[in-house]
Amino acid sequence: xxxxxxxxxxxxxxxxxxxxxxxxxxxxxxxxxxxxxxxxxxxxxxxxxxxxxxxxxxxxxxxxxxxxxxxxxxxxxxxxxxxxxxxxxxxxxxxxxxxxxxxxxxxxxxxxxxxxxxxxxxxxxxxxxxxxxxxxxxxxxxxxxxxxxxxxxxxxxxxxxxxxxxxxxxxxxxxxxxxxxxxxxxxxxxxxxxxxxxxxxxxxxxxxxxxxxxxxxxxxxxxxxxxxxxxxxxxxxxxxxxxxxxxxxxxxxxxxxxxxxxxxxxxxxxxxxxxxxxxxxxxxxxxxxxxxxxxxxxxxxxxxxxxxxxxxxxxxxxxxxxxxxxxxxxxxxxxxxxxxxxxxxxxxxxxxxxxxxxxxxxxxxxx
Numbered sequence: 001x002x003x004x005x006x007x008x009x010x011x012x013x014x015x016x017x018x019x020x021x022x023x024x025x026x027x028x029x030x031x032x033x034x035x036x037x038x039x040x041x042x043x044x045x046x047x048x049x050x051x052x053x054x055x056x057x058x059x060x061x062x063x064x065x066x067x068x069x070x071x072x073x074x075x076x077x078x079x080x081x082x083x084x085x086x087x088x089x090x091x092x093x094x095x096x097x098x099x100x101x102x103x104x105x106x107x108x109x110x111x112x113x114x115x116x117x118x119x120x121x122x123x124x125x126x127x128x129x130x131x132x133x134x135x136x137x138x139x140x141x142x143x144x145x146x147x148x149x150x151x152x153x154x155x156x157x158x159x160x161x162x163x164x165x166x167x168x169x170x171x172x173x174x175x176x177x178x179x180x181x182x183x184x185x186x187x188x189x190x191x192x193x194x195x196x197x198x199x200x201x202x203x204x205x206x207x208x209x210x211x212x213x214x215x216x217x218x219x220x221x222x223x224x225x226x227x228x229x230x231x232x233x234x235x236x237x238x239x240x241x242x243x244x245x246x247x248x249x250x251x252x253x254x255x256x257x258x259x260x261x262x263x264x265x266x267x268x269x270x271x272x273x274x275x276x277x278x279x280x281x282x283x284x285x286x287x288x289x290x291x292x293x294x295x296x297x298x299x300x301x302x303x304x305x306x307x308x309x310x311x312x313x314x315x316x317x318x319x320x321x322x323x324x325x326x327x328x329x330x331x332x333x334x335x336x337x338x339x340x341x342x343x344x345x346x347x348x349x350x351x352x353x354x355x356x357x358x359x360x361x362x363x364x365x366x367x
Contacts, residue, residue: 200242
C-alpha cells in the first residue's frame, strides 16, 4: 500500500460470499467515474449480484470531485476506495488494486469504460463454471461501428502456454481482463515492480504472472465483448510512449519460456503501431491531452531503416512527421479538410480520414 493510503467505504471487504471485485484505477475523472458506478449499481441489481460482487477504486491523488462521488456511492454499492496522497502512476495503481483486493477474482476496469448489457452476469457464471485462472474477451471501441465477433465458438478453454500468449496478445485494453487473485511472492512482485512499472501495461504483466503461478492453468477466451468505450474514445490522456513500449509485457518470464522470440517481433510491431498512432494524433483523428509530447516523440522517433523498407507507407508517414512537425502537420491537414469540405466535387473528405480500426486491431489501448 502506498504511504498514508487508507481504505474507506469497505462495506463487506472481507465478505466470504463475494467472488469478484471490479477494480477501477482512476485520476481526476469524477463525471466518468460517477457514470460507471451508477451503471454498475444498475447492472448488479438487475443480475442479483450486489452481495457477490465488490467494487474497489484506487484514486491517484485526484483533486476533483472524485472523493465526493465515491463517498456517495458507498450507500448503494459494496464499495471500498483509496485516495493515494501522491500520484503513483498507472502501473503502480493497478498493482496496488490487485495486491489489496480480497475476492478470488478481479475484473480490472477502466474508469471511462462501460460494461455491456448482461456482461457481469456472464462473467460471474463463467467464473463459477470453469474456475479459470484468467478470462479475456473483446472490447468495443464505439468509433468502430463494424464490430464483428472474432471467432464462432462462444468460449474457448486454453491450457497451452503458447496459445495463451497468442490469445493475450490480442487484447491490450485493461477492461478485457479478469484475473485470479494471488498472494504474490517476493519473486513475482519483484518481476512486476522492477520490469513493468512505468510501461503502461501492468494489467497484461499481471495476467502472465497469474498463468505462470498455476501448475496447470486455464485461460477462458470469450467470444462476445463485455465492455465498450465511451463517446470520447479519441481523447487520449496517455503518452504515445506507451504504444512504443507495448512490447514490454512480452518480456515477462512466462512468455520468454514458451516463445523467446516474441518480444522482438512485438518490438517491431510496436514501432509500426507508434508511427500510425502518431500519424492519427498529428492529423487530427485522435486528440491527445498533451500534444507537445506527441510532437517531441514524432521528431525524436528513431529511424529503423531495415524495418521501414518493408513498410514504405510508414516510411513516408514518419518522414512527414519529422519534416512537418506535429503543429504544422495538423495545420496542413485542417486546411486540406476545409478545402475538401468546401469543394463541390467532394463534400465529405472520407478519403482523408484515418480508416477506422477493426475490433480485432489494437489501435486504441486506452489506458
